[in-house]
Amino acid sequence: MTAPVDDHLEEPAGDTSDAPAREKAATTRTSAVKTVAGRAKTSTAGRAKPASGGAKTAAKAAAVKAEQTKAGAAKKTTARAAAAKTAAVKAAAAHNTEAKSSTKAATAKKTAAKTSAAKAAAPKNAAAKASAAKAAAPKKAAAPKNAAAKTAAAKTAAAKAAAAKGAAAKAAAAKGAATKAAKAAAAKAAKEDAARVEAERPRVEVSGGEDERRLVAADDAAPASDAVTAPVEAEPVAETDPTVEAASVFEQEPVAAVEPEPEPEPIVEPQPLAEPQPVVEPEPMSEPTPEPAAVTDTAAAAVVTDLQASTASxxxxxxxxxxxxxxxxxxxxxxxxxxxxxxxxxxxxxxxxxxxxxxxxxxxxxxxxxxxxxxxxxxxxxxxxxxxxMGVLPDRLRTFDRLTGRQLLHYYGLLRGLPSRVIEKRSADLMRAFDLSESMGRVVSDYSAGMTKKIMLAGAMIHSxxxxxxxxxxxxxxxxxxxxxxxxxxxxxxxxxxxxxxxxxxxxxxxxxxxxxxxxxxxxxxxxxxxxxxxxxxxxxxxxxxxxxxxxxxxxxxxxxxxx
Ligand SMILES: Nc1ncnc2c1ncn2[C@@H]1O[C@H](COP(=O)(O)OP(=O)(O)OP(=O)(O)O)[C@@H](O)[C@H]1O
CATH class of the missing domain: 3.40.50.300 (P-loop containing nucleotide triphosphate hydrolases)
Known part of the structure; x- marks a missing residue:
């Protein structure tokens, strides 16, 4: 297996383990800022959309009031009135409450000049809260579109115009300050998070040379995409068992790499011979799962492909x-x-x-x-x-033994061009047959000599x-x-x-x-x-x-x- 392994190792990218951590942290911070900005936008849009002419202006006025409510305690009374009138303001108020409850609120107050945006961006652990608020706020803000318009329409056009003009100026100033403060806070938090994530990142290094480390570097890079889409959920990763986590990381990464389009099943069965009929893969996913008790016969049948078609004597x-x-x-x-x-x-x-x-x-x-x-x-x-x-079991059992059994088999399957679904099915069959199911999540370096022999034998067979x-x-x-x-x-x-x-x-x-x-x-x-x-x-x-x-x-x- 040495040669194909080396071939494959040319593909993974270099060590990008630092980059995803920073990217993740930055994304988390940016997400927090966006959450607040989005919330402000939603409030405004919620009022402006259904209104035309005076009503539109009135909606802006209401939005500004909402911002003022969030921005300062001095506007509390006004904010309460606005909140009572519009659900958008309620959302903002709810956010205010969350932000205040944060343990990092004090820092936010200093740097964000009491604006709600800064409150949301500055707290170091605000990502989870921002995410929750992000989910909740749009719902609350979307509902009151008509209510806001109606409330605003009840006022006189002149009063609305005057209020809007004054409030707009304040809002613009507040927005500028908030943006600036939020950016500063976000940058600081991102820096801290990057350092923290790097410190907590699970180490899954492979011994035995530069090529092997490159493989793991590719694995480490896998969470980057996850962090972009789900930065909050990525946080607990560092606290889990590195071995277990490495398994899941590995599982996700090759699927994305090999099967960018999961729908079609591009079964890339090795077709070694031009003349004989192709290897027939007997619908691996629809095969009945063998019972452990009948492991010998059924497992053998499951992993053996019918090769009668071979014409080479x-x-x-x-x-x-x-x-x-x-x-x-x-x-x-x-x-x-x-x-x-x-x-x-x-x-x-x-x-x-x-x-x-x-x-x-x-x-x-x-x-x-x-x-x-x-x-x-x-x-x-x-x-x-x-x-x-050919499938090869070499004499000396040198392999990527810092991978788990599941990862190693997956890797063997990928090297042989098998789709992930087929690999998973065959891996499960082989592990069951070789009585390694309980050890699939353990790193191979912890296997006994016999277990290592069996996992490598399974690897030699996986592409039939x-x-x-x-x-x-x-x-x-x-x-x-x-x-x-x-x-x-x-x-x-x-x-x-x-x-x-x-x-x-x-x-x-x-x-x-x-x-x-x-x-x-x-x-x-x-x-x-x-x-x-x-x-x-x-x-x-x-x-x-x-x-x-x-x-x-x-x-x-x-x-x-x-x-x-
Ligand atoms: N890389 C190498 N460099 C130098 N000599 C080698 C190398 N590999 C094998 N040999 C020699 O070639 C001969 C055959 O070795 P080989 O490993 O093929 O034997 P074997 O029949 O497999 O032995 P065993 O049953 O102990 O595994 C031995 O004399 C061995 O010392």
């Missing part, structure tokens, strides 16, 4: 494969042929060249010589296409590849999970999939593989059906016979002396 063909590491010749001209729809096992002592061979097959290592075909695709000529048809290249898939895996994995692989092979795996478990190889190769010192010493290779012995006996690497047990007498 040989899924893997290797000719004259050579790989040297300095003076060490790890692979010495190996030939292998693996039929489609078969289980092929590679066994050999430590250092025999199994991992090197499988790594070259998977496209993770470049051979010094030799030819490889995967499902008829020349790996040298079309390496990406060859990789596309034609070929699975598995390096020691059962190592560290408990017997129950091994049995489940075996069932899944058997069903996969029965439906036309091909598995090539290495293992030190001779019993297992003997039970499940149709063909086996014994590799020693980079050479294939025996190859054929299991019956042919074991030649009347157990596979283990034959292995020991061919490998001839019985360790020297003499000379270790000192171990029995217990020197403490």
């Amino acid at each position: 040989d899924a893997i063909v290797v000719r004259g494969l050579v790989k040297e590491f300095g003076d060490q010749r790890a692979v010495n001209g190996i030939d292998l042929t693996v039929s489609a729809g078969s289980f092929y096992g590679i066994v050999g002592p430590n250092g025999a060249g199994k991992t090197t061979t499988l790594s070259i097959l998977a496209g993770l290592l470049r051979a010094d010589a030799g030819e490889i075909e995967i499902c008829g695709i020349d790996q040298a000529k079309d390496p990406l296409e060859a990789k596309r048809v 590849p034609r070929v699975l290249v598995l390096d020691e898939p059962f190592e560290s895996v408990d017997p129950v999970s091994s049995a489940v994995i075996l069932d899944i692989l058997r069903a996969y092979v029965a439906h036309g999939g091909t598995v090539i795996l290495s293992s030190h478990g001779m019993d297992l190889i003997e039970r499940v593989c149709s063909r086996v190769a014994i590799i020693v010192g980079g050479d294939v010493l025996a190859e054929g059906t299991v019956e042919e290779v074991r030649a009347g012995q157990t596979l283990e006996s034959r292995f020991v016979e061919l490998s001839g690497t019985a360790g020297e047990v003499e000379g270790l007498e000192w171990l029995h002396t217990f020197s403490d």
Whole structure:
């Protein structure tokens, strides 16, 4: 999986984690200011719209009165009268009450010259209140359109004109002061919030290199869009469990990136071969959810795609494969042929060249010589296409282990071009099959070796590849999970999939593989059906016979002396 992972990591943007925090804070402050401004506008519009001529002027007058009411305690009496007449004034009064109740009201008073706008903008925690007021105020202000007009129409035109003129001047002055004060307050609050959000931002860093950190930087950037639309709700994020939060963040971000238009379901199934019929995805979302009790069969059926359509008789063909590491010749001209729809096992002592061979097959290592075909695709000529048809479980379990299991699977699915809905469905199936459902929200670095093996195996399967290249898939895996994995692989092979795996478990190889190769010192010493290779012995006996690497047990007498 190394290569495709690296490919993908070129895409995420650089570290923008600071920017969204500031943007969020600024948006929050701006939202507060807008709330107040909007409220003033609503009050005015509520009166002006239904009126014409005198009534319109009267509406303005009423609006101004409302502003005056909000602006100063000296106008309280007038404000009360206006509030009694118009619902818009009620809204303003309600806002005043809220603003006063704020713990930051004192600061607002100093900087905003007692204007309601400044009161709303200055309080550091006014975002939530402003949001609530924003929701409430329009409702209150919208209703009194007619009431305001009627009230105003009852007055004489001259009185209205005079009142409007005077009030307009006051309102303009008040508005200017309010705007200025509000901006200053908002800027200050934004600065403070940016610092606070940055301090509280959950750290979800990935160890292991710059590329991995870039991945997480992209994840961190995800909340930015949320903050723009829902700045108030974004606040509690920093107080939640970073792991859990990271999961949700991750879930949201790729959906937005990959499926900008959620309606059409662009199932981008890998179509590795031109000639065979395409992989048929059996309506993943409509599949019945398997019961946990019947996990083995149903889960296997759920994650295995019917590959009978494959027409390639040989899924893997290797000719004259050579790989040297300095003076060490790890692979010495190996030939292998693996039929489609078969289980092929590679066994050999430590250092025999199994991992090197499988790594070259998977496209993770470049051979010094030799030819490889995967499902008829020349790996040298079309390496990406060859990789596309494979799922790989590499030997060393290096992965993005700071992601949760759910995130990791989602990431694997995205790398393979799967739509988010399909990924979610398959992830759930795989996690259930591998008994990892309870651990989906935990970071992979906290997994045991066996759990890590299983999550990576799930990742290798998620795109229902034609070929699975598995390096020691059962190592560290408990017997129950091994049995489940075996069932899944058997069903996969029965439906036309091909598995090539290495293992030190001779019993297992003997039970499940149709063909086996014994590799020693980079050479294939025996190859054929299991019956042919074991030649009347157990596979283990034959292995020991061919490998001839019985360790020297003499000379270790000192171990029995217990020197403490
Ligand atoms: N990156 C490397 N650099 C140098 N030598 C290497 C490298 N990778 C493998 N080798 C050598 O190549 C030989 C084959 O190693 P490989 O990992 O393929 O063996 P293996 O059969 O998978 O062993 P094991 O069963 O222990 O996993 C060994 O001698 C090993 O030391």
